[in-house]
Amino acid sequence: MRPRITLAGQFLALQLAIVVAVLLAVVGVSVAQADARFRQVEGQAMLAVAESAASMDAVRAGLAAPEQQGILQPTAESLRSLSEAEHLIITGTDRRMLSSTDPREIGREMDFGESSVLSGSTWIGVVRIGEERVLAAHVPVIDDEGVIIGVAVAGRSYPGPVEQLATAAPTLLVYVGIASVLGVAGSLLLARRIKWQTLGLEPGEITRLAEDRTAMLHGIKEGVLGLDRANRVTLVNDKAAELLDLPGDAVGRTLDELGVDTEIRRVLTDEEQEPDRVVLMGERLVTLNSMPLNRGNRRVGSVTTMRDRTDLAQLQQELDFTRTTTEALRAQAHEFSNQIHVITGLLELEEHDEAARYVSTIGGARTQLSDDVTSRVADSSVAALLIAKASLAAEQDVTLRVSAGTGLDAQDPDLSADLVTVVGNLVDNALDAVRGGPDPWVEVDLAEDNDAVRVRVSDSGRGVPPELAWKVFLRGFSTKGAESVYRGVGLALVRLVCSRRGGSVEVDGAEFTALLPTGVPRRPPP
Incomplete structure (x- = not known):
């Protein structure tokens, strides 16, 4: 098993690698600077030597008269020995060398490279003289009439990379020492700080912790x-x-x-x-x-x-609706039981006429309520809900009435189900709001208007304060108190159902108004 490198060791290795990379860059820069400095300094020095040679009368005389070319070699060698040039060559305009440090080269054509000296300008650059690279300066030799009669070439051997590196070595050693000390010290301090910030965890442990957190977060x-x-x-x-x-x-x-x-x-x-x-x-x-x-x-x-909680809240609302229906049936059963007892007592007292009048009275009240609802609301589900809510309201001593302007035709099953949810929740909310108040009442108004069903439920309660109107649907605002974990879910569901159909719901004091477009299929929750 390979030993695992600690965080401090990894930082030290990384910093040392960075130090080495920086040092290599410094070496490259130093060599480049040495090369540029050599070209600048030595190029100017060689140019001065070549200009001196081109201005000598002996050189002009030797180039002007072929019979006097013999003086060019000693003259050039004499000047070269007095200067720092390693090469001093005199050539004619045909580039043939008339003097050279190597006598065997005399008479051979010289490689001028990219030199523009024959056009009358001086030039400094790198050329090859034999097998050697030379930094050379080319100066035209001009006679008294301004005609180019030859070229004076002064040059010095071009140093190789090792020689240039040796020249820059003292500076590089200083750089190496400083960079090494700073790199090692910085690595140790950085590793210590990172170790403290990561609570002593190694990179592998941090990776596993992040992977576990990601898996748990998305799972x-x-x-x-x-x-x-x-x-x-x-x-x-x-x-x-x-x-x-x-x-x-x-x-x-x-x-x-x-x-x-x-x-x-x-x-x-x-x-x-x-x-x-x-x-x-x-x-x-x-x-x-x-x-x-x-x-x-x-x-x-x-x-x-x-x-x-969408599915759970909807299920709870369905259970609440079932519970409401059950309580309404229980209230009706209780009411019917009392009425049966009255009828039974009247029959035992042989008050047959009174019993008949009593039966006619209670039957007419029940029939009147059902007829009042069904004559205005043709949708059987909504009508049944209102009749059940009326019985529940009566048990709570609250008057539930349907407005005289109510008119609702039979709707498609989806819209009918949404209407049951909206009406049921708004009526329940209103019953809670008026409970215990003086002369409590709740009024329901249903109407079809411009391809939409408008549901308006108002009550005799205090209503919702204007500053809380924006909260009642979003933040679970409720008048029920905190005894229910899902307080405010009913109104939130009303808004959910309305927005799902592209409608709206709003509150103005004690009046809630919901708008549900018709012909819009109810979209299932995502």
Whole structure:
């Protein structure tokens, strides 16, 4: 098994690698600087030697008269020995060498390379003289009439990389020493700081911890959203991204940039969080629980869990509806039992006429209620709901009436089911609001208007204060108190049903108005 390198060891190796890379770069820069310096300094020195040679009368005389070319070699060698040049060559305009440090080269054609000296200008560059690379300066030799009669070439052998590196060695040794000391010291200090910041965990342990956290974060069914102090997303799992409709690159972006709904953003960033807060996210009914993240005495962010309660809340509403129906039947059974006792007593007293009048009275009241509802509401489900709610209201000493302007035809099954949910929840909310008040009443008004069904439920209660009107559907506001875990779910479901059909619901004091478009199929929750 290979030994595992510690975090400090890894940082030390990395820093040393960086130091070596920097040193190589410094070596390259130093060599390049030495090369440029050599070209600059030595090139000017060779140019001065070549200009001196080109201006000598002996050189001009030797180039002007072929019979006097013999003086060029000693003249050039004499000048070369007095200068720093390693090569001093005189050539004619045909590039044939008339003098050279190697007599065997005399008479051979010289390689001028890219030199432009024959056009009348001086030139400094690298050429080859024999097998040697030479930094040379070319100067034209001009006679008294201004005609180019030859070229003076002064040069010095071009140093190789080793020689250039040797020239820069003293500086490089200083760089190496300083960089090594700083690199090792910096590596140790950095490793110590990182070790402290990571709570002593090694990279492998940090990787496993991150992988486990990611797997756990995306494996749970609840949504998890982390925010920092600036409301930027620090972590989000798949469920939270689905509920908030966030893109894949949400981490690091603020809620404003992600286009999160203003009301939901207000709930997520509220400093004072309530437990089990109910909100609507699109077509979902979601319970939020937020926990602040503190570092010392300073808040640095928050983590919010999101539990989708749509299906459970709808199931609870169905159970509540069943319970309401059962209670209405129980109330009717209790009422009928009392009425049967009265009838039985009248018969035992042989008050047959009184018994007949009593039966006619109670039967007429019940028939009148049913006829009053069914004459205005042709949809059997909604009519049955209103009759059941009327019996429940009567047991609570509340008058439930259907407005004289009510008119509702039979609707398709989907819209009928949505109407039952909306009417049932609004009536229940109104009954709770007027319970215990003086002369309590609840009025229901149903009407079809411009391809939509309008549901208006008003009561004799105090109504919703204007400052709370925006909260009643979003934040689980309820007049029921805190005894129910799902307080405010009924009104939230009303808004969910209306928005799902493309409608709306609003409140004005003690009057709730819901609008449900007809002919729109009810979309199942995602």
